[in-house]
Structure formats: C-alpha cells, structure tokens
Amino acid sequence: MKTKAVIVIALLTGLIFAGSLKAQDTLSAKYGEDSVKCVMNNSLYYEFFRQWKASDYSNAAWKDAVKPWRWVFLNCPKSTKNIYLHGEKLLEEILKNETEKERKEKYIDTLMMMYDRRIEYFGNRGYVLGKKGSDLYKLRPSAYEETYNALKESVELEGNETNGPVLIYYFRAAEKMVKAGKADTTLLVDIYDKASSIIEHNIKKYQAKNDEKRVTYWENIQGNIELSFEPYGSCDDMIGLYRVKYNNNPEDVDLLKKVVKTLDKKDCTDSPFYLEVLEKLNTLEPSALTAELIGKLKIKNEQYDEAVKFLQQAVDLYEDENDKVDVHFLLANVYFQMKNYSKARAEAYDVLKIRPSDGKIYILIGDMYVASAASCGDNDLTSKAAYWPAVDKYIKAKNVDPSVAELANSKINTFKQYFPATETIFFYDLKVGDSYTVGCWINETTTVRASD
Secondary structure, eight states, rough: OOOHHHHHHHHHHHHHHHHHHHHHHHHHHOOOOOOOHHHHHHHHHHHHHHHHHHTSOOOSSSHHHHHHHHHHHHHHSSSSSSHHHHHHHHHHHHHHOOOOOOOOOOHHHHHHHHHHHHHHHOOOHHHHHHHHHHHHHHGGGGGGHHHHHHEEEEEEEEGGGOOHHHHHHEEEEEHHHTTTTTSOHHHHHHHHHHHHHHHHHHHHHHHHOEEEEEEHHHHHHHHHHHHHHHHSSSSHHHHHHHHHHHHHHOOHHHHHHHHHHHHHHHTTSSHHHHHHHHHHHHHOOOHHHHHHHHHHHHHHOOOOOHHHHHHHHHHHHOHHHHHHHHHHHHHHHHHTTTHHHHHHHHHHHHHHHHHHTTTHHHHHHHHHHHTTTTTSEEEEEEEHHHHHHHHHHHHHHHHHHHGHHHHHHHHHHHHGGGGGOOOHHHHOOEEEEEEEEOTTTTTEEOOOOOOO
C-alpha cells in the first residue's frame, strides 16, 4: 500500500514538473529568454506611449518610449502585436525629427524590418505588405522596384480588400518602372484595370450600405488613379487589353459594362470594338441608355435604318419623358437624313409636346420644308410654296426661343428670297396676304408672300 502511494506521488510530481516546463517553454516562446525583463520593458514603453497618445501625440513622451520599445522589439518580438502597431507611430515620429541622412536611412531599414517581423509573427501578409510598400514609396523613392514588388503582392493577396492608398502607390511605383525602362505602358494599363475593378467593387459596396463617407473616399481614390493614368493607355492599348478579356468572357455583363465605361472615358468610342461590346451588352441586358448609345454610333456611321431600330428601342425602354424627348429629337434628325420627312416631322412634334419652347425643333421642321420644296410642286408657284411655311417655322423658333434668334433670322433672310415673285402669284390667281394650303406631305396652311 505504501509502495503504491509513493508511485502516485512520483507520478504527480512528474506531471507538475512537466507542466511547469511546458509553461516555461510557452512563456519563453512569447516573451523571450528573459520574460520578466520583457514584461517590464513592455509595460515601461507602453506607459510612455500612452502618455504621448493622450496628448494627441504632441508631447515628448515618445522619446522615453523608444528605448524600452526597442528592447522589446529586439528581444521578445512575439510578445504582442502592439509592438508593431505602436512601433509604426514611434518610427514615424523619429523619422520626422531626424535630420542626419545616414541615421534616417537606418531608421527606414528598421521600419521595413519591423513590417517583415510583423508578417513573420502575426501574419496578415497582404495587408502588412501594403503598409510596407506605401511607406517605402514615400520614404525611399529610389527603391521603386522593391516598392512595386511589395505592393503587387499586396494587391494580389488582398484583392477587393486592398486599401485605397495602396492602389495609388502601386500605380505610381509601376509608373517609375516604366519611366526607368524596366516595364512598358501595358503594365500601367493592367494595373489601371485591376485598380478600377477594386475601386468599383468598394463604391458599390458602400453605396449599398448608404455610407456616403466611404463612397466619397473611394471616389477620391478613383479620381487620383484616373488622373495618374491620363497620360498613358492609348486606345490601342485599352482595346488590346479588353479584347482578350472579352473573347474569354463574352457573356460577362459586368465586364461588358466596364469595357464600355472605360473606353468611353478614354474617348475610344470610334472603335468598332466599342460598338461590338455595346451591341453584345444590349443583347444580354437591354437598356434604354445602351440602345441610345448604339443608335448614336449608327448615325455617325450613316447606318440610318439600324439607328432607327435602336433609337426606337430606347424610346420604348425609357420611362422618363424627358429622356424620351432627346431620343425623339435624334429620330427626327435621322428620318430627315433619310428624306422621310413626314416621320421626321412626327418625331419633332413628339419633342414639342414636352419642350414647346425648343426653337431648334421649329428650325428643324423649317429645314424639312425647305429640303422638300422642289419635290412638292410642279410649277413656278407650287415648287416654291413650301418656303412660306418654312419661314413661318423659323419665325416661330425665334419667338419661342431667343437663343436661336440669330440662326432663325439668317434662315429667314435666305429663304424669303425663294418666295414666288409677285407676277407668278398673280398668274395663279392669288395675291399677297391670301391664305394658302401647301399640299404634298406638308399639308399646312400659310400666308402668300412675294420675294420682290
């Protein structure tokens, strides 16, 4: 019985000793070889750091924090992540106050080493590389290649979680690579494309949350990237990039929208590829705006039948009458070019229902009458009669819309010379001032006037 008791006691003693060793190993791993000194220095630096922070970083307590912080950083780097969070702030202050070049370079080295150790002991590699690369760009401009590599990996790891400034410094570091001849401008196009995707993701995310502050933040990042990219990325570069993406994912609506938006911003809308993408987008996700854009391009290409088709689709899809009216105006001009004057006038009248004081519409109708004058008559009178209602429309235009008065007066002075002569009017049993209905498609009553 006594022997059993001795064995039990021995086992318990062994377990306690083993537990003590394990605890010591754990403590040593976290606090280093001298855990007591680590805890002491950690508490000491933190107290000075706390005082500095309480003063809104305005007093000199940071100077007293540096020495114990440095000891902790070098001797027990696993003890707490605060070493690195507070270390950033302390080193920022040191660098701000250091004037001696060589010492400043050493502090920059320390800051970079601190980021590396933070990654080693506390992970979050993508985020920390973003901070490291951003600081390196600002503190050591000549190290743009190292900066670029750090930020490239950061963006690859973080994706849509990348911080906005990281994208800015990533682009700028790449820009330095291009200027140094270590990369060509296609690199900037790729980075612009990647950054734009991340920015748009975050803008949409915060719009959905009604977080205007964050939306504004990301819009400012977007503006910065757009401004930086402005000198680069020719239409050929942009189209080359997006052509590959489009060929790989022709059904990706989000990609199509991005291509349209980007090419529009870069003024690459004359490209057949732009029209191709628009038409694909309109097939997959029909919208009034897309149809209108296609219609405008078809007009530019003088493909009037196609233009009518897409513009009519836009009219059907728009819900707001003010949006519809602009398309009716386009249709009026297209039908005019097609010499389908009756349809052109019908579209023009649809505009006037919403904008009765739009002088441009009356001028357009007057131009229709002028264009068809000769074909609407078979004698000296009827072939010139259309100039009467044409001038009526020009007069109406300047009366309702003073902004077109100069143009209207010019047309009045020009086309009243085309009125029939008094002798011709008399020959057809009419006199100046008589009421007269112009036939043909015009079918409008006007007043007889003479050119002389």
